Amino acid sequence: MKQATDFIVCEAVDYGRAALLRLRSQDPLPVIKPGQFANVRVDGSPSTYLRRPISIHEVDYASNDITLLVQKVGEGTKRLAGMKCGEKVNLVFPLGTGFTMPSEGERVLLVGGGIGIAPLYYLAIHMNVEGLKPTLLLGGKTKDDLLRLEDYQKLGDVLVTTEDGSLGEKGFVTAHSVWNHREFDKIYVCGPKPMMKAVARLADEKEVWCEVSLENLMACGLGACLCCVEDTVDGHVCVCKEGPVFNIRRLKW
Amino acid sequence: MTIDLGRGLVLRNPVMTASGTFGYGEEYTDFVDLSELGGIIVKGTTLNPREGNPYPRMAETPSGMLNCVGLQNKGVRYFIDTIYPRIKNFDTNVLLNLSGSTLEDYVRGAEMIDTLDKIPAIELNVSCPNVKQGGMAFGVTTTGISQVVSEVRKVYQKHLMVKLSPNVTNIAEIALAAEAAGADSVSLINTLMGMAIDAEHRKPKLSVITGGLSGACVKPVALRMVWQVAKAVKIPVVGLGGISNAIDAVEFMLAGASAIEIGTANFIDPAISVKVAEGMKEYCERHGFQRVSELTGILDA
Numbered sequence: 001m002k003q004a005t006d007f008i009v010c011e012a013v014d015y016g017r018a019a020l021l022r023l024r025s026q027d028p029l030p031v032i033k034p035g036q037f038a039n040v041r042v043d044g045s046p047s048t049y050l051r052r053p054i055s056i057h058e059v060d061y062a063s064n065d066i067t068l069l070v071q072k073v074g075e076g077t078k079r080l081a082g083m084k085c086g087e088k089v090n091l092v093f094p095l096g097t098g099f100t101m102p103s104e105g106e107r108v109l110l111v112g113g114g115i116g117i118a119p120l121y122y123l124a125i126h127m128n129v130e131g132l133k134p135t136l137l138l139g140g141k142t143k144d145d146l147l148r149l150e151d152y153q154k155l156g157d158v159l160v161t162t163e164d165g166s167l168g169e170k171g172f173v174t175a176h177s178v179w180n181h182r183e184f185d186k187i188y189v190c191g192p193k194p195m196m197k198a199v200a201r202l203a204d205e206k207e208v209w210c211e212v213s214l215e216n217l218m219a220c221g222l223g224a225c226l227c228c229v230e231d232t233v234d235g236h237v238c239v240c241k242e243g244p245v246f247n248i249r250r251l252k253w
Numbered sequence: 254m255t256i257d258l259g260r261g262l263v264l265r266n267p268v269m270t271a272s273g274t275f276g277y278g279e280e281y282t283d284f285v286d287l288s289e290l291g292g293i294i295v296k297g298t299t300l301n302p303r304e305g306n307p308y309p310r311m312a313e314t315p316s317g318m319l320n321c322v323g324l325q326n327k328g329v330r331y332f333i334d335t336i337y338p339r340i341k342n343f344d345t346n347v348l349l350n351l352s353g354s355t356l357e358d359y360v361r362g363a364e365m366i367d368t369l370d371k372i373p374a375i376e377l378n379v380s381c382p383n384v385k386q387g388g389m390a391f392g393v394t395t396t397g398i399s400q401v402v403s404e405v406r407k408v409y410q411k412h413l414m415v416k417l418s419p420n421v422t423n424i425a426e427i428a429l430a431a432e433a434a435g436a437d438s439v440s441l442i443n444t445l446m447g448m449a450i451d452a453e454h455r456k457p458k459l460s461v462i463t464g465g466l467s468g469a470c471v472k473p474v475a476l477r478m479v480w481q482v483a484k485a486v487k488i489p490v491v492g493l494g495g496i497s498n499a500i501d502a503v504e505f506m507l508a509g510a511s512a513i514e515i516g517t518a519n520f521i522d523p524a525i526s527v528k529v530a531e532g533m534k535e536y537c538e539r540h541g542f543q544r545v546s547e548l549t550g551i552l553d554a
Contacts, residue, residue: 002283004523041521049468050313050520092523217311219318220520224276226296226322227311236304236325241280 001030002222004092007066009083015147018071018115019081020057023089025064032059033098034123035213035245038066039221040080041090048076051092053218053240055119055190066091069147071115095221096244099123099188099211101130106185108134110156111173111199113191114145119213120190121148124155135159135184137176139195143167174198184208200248210248214239254534254545256291256512258489260437262374262412264291264346264512267545268502268530271493271516272297272350272376272416273322275526277340284523289530291512292346294376295336299351300358300365302328312449312458317468317495318517319447321459324352324381329362333369341371348414352378359401363409373411377402377436380418380443381465392418392443395430406435414491417441417482419471424478425485432486440491440514441482442475468517471495476508483509483550497525499532506533506548 011022039051058067070081083089099119102108108127110120117138127134134156140146143166152158160168161176169176173195179202189199190213203210216228216239223241230239232250237243254266269292275281278293287293305325312319327335332349340347349372353359359377366372379392379401391397402415415431417424419442428439444465449458475494483490492510496502497518505513518525537545 004284047315048313049316050318217309219311219320219517220274220280220523222276222280222523224280224296225274225311225320225520226305226325227320229305229308229310229325231308236308 002092002095003030004090006088006090009085009087009089010065012083012085014081016144018069018147020067020069020147021080021083022065022067023091025066027064029059029061029064029066030094032056032066032094034126035098035119036094036096037119037221037244038068038091038093039095039218040068042076042079043089045075045079048079050219051221052076052080053095053215053221054080055213055244056094057118057121058125059122066093069115069118092221095240097242099213099245100247101126102132102186104131106132107183108132109137109178109184109187110134111137111139111187111189111191113139113173113195114141116189116191116195116213117147117152118190120188121152121155123188124152128155133157135178135182137161137173137178139173139191172198174202186210189213197253200251200253203248211245212248212251213244214246215244254530256546258412258414258438258491258511260412262346262414262437265289266291266530267506267510267512267533268526269294269346269348269491269512269514270519270526271514272378274516274519277336278343278347279340281519281523285527288344289527290345291530292348293343294348294350294514295340296326297324297350297352297378297381298326298329298332298362299324299353300329300362302326302331307460309458309460310464312464314447314449314466314468315470317466317470319449319459319464319466320444321461321464323461329365333365337369337372341369346373347371348374348376350376350378350416352381356401356404360404360408363405367409367411374414374437375405375409375411376414376416376440377405378416378443380416380420392427393421395426398427398430399434402431402434402436412437414438414440416443418443419474419478419494420446425481428482428486432488436488438489438491438511439482439486440493442471442478442494445471445474467495469495469497472497472501476504479505479510480508480552496529497521499529499536502529502533503536503548506545507550507552509550509552511546511549
């Protein structure tokens with residue numbers, strides 16, 4: 001069941017272009033699936049009117065904590081990322097459908113670009129619980145974009161690309177050598193749209209099952225306003241309700 | 254808190270949710286007990302299905318937003334067969350917002366909706382700014398509105414509310430024409446036409462360049478228009494445009510509204526509609542009004 005709940009910031013880590021916020025609720029959390037998101041109200045930013053959709057990075061049911069990784073894009077996300085411990089923030093969650101979990105024994109690749117790595121962390125945790133050890137291919141402009149790398153390394157085999165070559169292989173995620181010598185049964189992608197389209201093309205060529213997580217501009221987050229639609233084989237559908245995760249076969253990419 | 258808008262449309266309280274901001278009600282049942290609302294007005298529906306405009310359809314603006322959804326909906330037949338059975342037993346008034354691009358579409362749609370027992374009223378949308386023939390052509394002239402309202406009136410027996418466009422020079426004239434043609438009430442305002450530009454890329458922010466402005470920023474314009482229309486017509490006026498809390502709602506009542514609608518504020522707080530209803534009641538108690546209907550048009554001016 002969806003809810004609108006006040007949280008208190010209990011941990012805030014500033015990474016420069018992004019921040020990690022650990023948010024604590026007084027009440028037990030509902031079940032949250034990897035790939036779902038929260039629509040976060042932004043208080044104290046006069047130029048921000050609507051909520052900001054942010055993917056779930058980590059959940060701790062024992063302490064009623066949700067962790068978000070927030071990239072500083074505009075005024076709203078800058079305000080969110082700048083929140084201090086003890087501040088209150090209201091979340092409407094859990095929203096959207098989330099990723100389809102892989103079957104036992106499947107070889108899984110998670111591809112993240114920039115802040116798109118955020119939901120893959122929670123997805124990888126779930127895969128670990130199911131006994132799967134995913135390969136994570138994470139790309140950034142520079143090594144500074146690759147947040148919590150040592151934590152990701154605990155969840156699977158981490159491969160890295162940076163556009164400036166400051167870490168891992170130089171170039172985009174699609175140019176990584178792993179594509180030439182490893183095969184996968186399922187690919188999960190989250191990142192900038194051009195990057196997701198490029199990975200989707202690769203997956204399509206290799207005829208590999210692939211899901212991508214979109215981040216179209218949203219207003220309500222509930223499937224009511226029809227602002228965030230993506231053009232699919234079934235027509236315009238709401239990313240906030242029927243997504244944000246879509247199988248690439250459903251998209252008109 | 255009861256409000257009688259006439260011809261069988263009686264609201265439990267003055268608060269309804271505006272079309273296009275509340276889906277079919279189902280989207281909000283985790284947050285709102287619908288029985289605590291006067292009514293919900295479901296998504297703008299046209300006789301035939303529409304895919305709406307391409308993405309991007311939304312741009313945030315200071316204290317508001319622009320949208321150019323373009324009346325995406327699955328058509329009246331789909332509504333009747335698939336959606337209506339799911340929502341007909343909601344314990345509130347379910348109004349359908351009907352739009353069209355031709356007179357025939359409006360009339361045919363109204364005839365079909367007239368057969369639905371649990372839909373006590375149509376909100377006739379003659380003011381959608383986002384499609385080439387979204388009805389706004391009818392809503393911006395007195396002859397256009399007379400024509401569409403009188404034709405729909407002939408086939409529709411229940412409460413006919415007409416939603417007015419603010420994109421006109423004299424909204425009171427349009428309201429008077431709707432009243433003369435047989436409207437039971439008017440609701441206003443629909444969105445104000447606007448535009449947003451991404452200067453860095455020298456491109457419009459919306460796929461079809463212009464869109465409808467809503468949210469807190471439009472409230473002063475909406476209040477002024479409700480005031481002007483309420484002075485001109487005898488039928489009830491339903492006020493909307495930027496209402497974000499109970500005091501905003503009370504202001505619309507004072508300006509002459511008999512009931513109000515909550516729109517874009519639903520996106521910021523999905524439970525705002527019931528909070529407004531509670532707050533209006535509290536206002537009445539605090540100021541010694543026995544009935545919320547006493548607030549209508551009592552602005553001391």
